[in-house]
Amino acid sequence: MRLNAFLARAGIDSRRGADRLIKAGRISVNGRLGQLNDDVSEADDIRVNGRRINAQKPRYILLYKPAGYITTLKDPDNRVKVTDLVKINERVVPVGRLDFNTTGALLLTNDGELTNKLMHPSFEVDKVYEVVVEGEVTDEILNKLSIGVNLEDGKTAPAAAKRLADNKIELIIHEGRNHQVKRMLAAVGLPVKRLHRSKYGPLDLDSLKPGHWRDLAETEIKLLK
Numbered sequence: 528m529r530l531n532a533f534l535a536r537a538g539i540d541s542r543r544g545a546d547r548l549i550k551a552g553r554i555s556v557n558g559r560l561g562q563l564n565d566d567v568s569e570a571d572d573i574r575v576n577g578r579r580i581n582a583q584k585p586r587y588i589l590l591y592k593p594a595g596y597i598t599t600l601k602d603p604d605n606r607v608k609v610t611d612l613v614k615i616n617e618r619v620v621p622v623g624r625l626d627f628n629t630t631g632a633l634l635l636t637n638d639g640e641l642t643n644k645l646m647h648p649s650f651e652v653d654k655v656y657e658v659v660v661e662g663e664v665t666d667e668i669l670n671k672l673s674i675g676v677n678l679e680d681g682k683t684a685p686a687a688a689k690r691l692a693d694n695k696i697e698l699i700i701h702e703g704r705n706h707q708v709k710r711m712l713a714a715v716g717l718p719v720k721r722l723h724r725s726k727y728g729p730l731d732l733d734s735l736k737p738g739h740w741r742d743l744a745e746t747e748i749k750l751l752k
């Protein structure tokens with residue numbers, strides 16, 4: 528396997544990012560500087576900045592994130608992390624973020640290339656949110672949300688907004704800005720009481736329970752890629 532593919536599979540970076548690390552002289556293969564056209568296998572001693580890495584089996588995991596877990600990997604307050612719920616040998620990381628109290632579908636993987644792709648704004652994976660708000664959902668509000676609202680980092684892209692109950696909305700967006708749903712709802716004067724992501728692209732939670740996870744099926748991985 529090409530050295531950059533090995534590094535991407537180990538979750539170090541995308542293939543392109545791995546090429547940059549190789550060019551910068553930060554990768555060694557069996558004690559010598561790694562080259563772009565190196566062909567390597569798990570038997571080789573491959574290091575990033577001197578630290579040995581193992582080619583991990585690629586893992587693609589869908590977690591039903593419960594409330595009260597953080598998706599960031601470092602937290603000054605030492606709160607529990609979503610990765611504490613997924614006890615496997617491979618080191619997977621969340622693709623994007625869900626807030627501490629947000630529940631629902633969260634993808635975790637050690638495939639650095641897929642992570643980078645899914646996080647890129649041009650890769651428009653639909654995310655379906657169910658939002659319980661404080662206040663009444665009017666047609667005017669649904670209209671504003673679907674056209675796009677002005678946030679401090681620019682207008683949001685057109686979205687699909689549907690009333691599920693007097694105080695509940697289904698909102699489908701494909702952007703992934705920080706706290707986007709809460710900020711969109713704040714912009715139309717509705718504070719969010721509960722936020723749940725029922726779908727991430729082709730992935731839905733079906734029979735998963737909060738805190739539980741499953742490996743993706745091959746077909747789901749193909750769809751995401």
Ligand code: URA
Pocket residue numbers: 624625626627629705706707708709710722
């Ligand atoms: N938008 C938010 O505001 N919070 C989330 O957790 C996800 C999307």
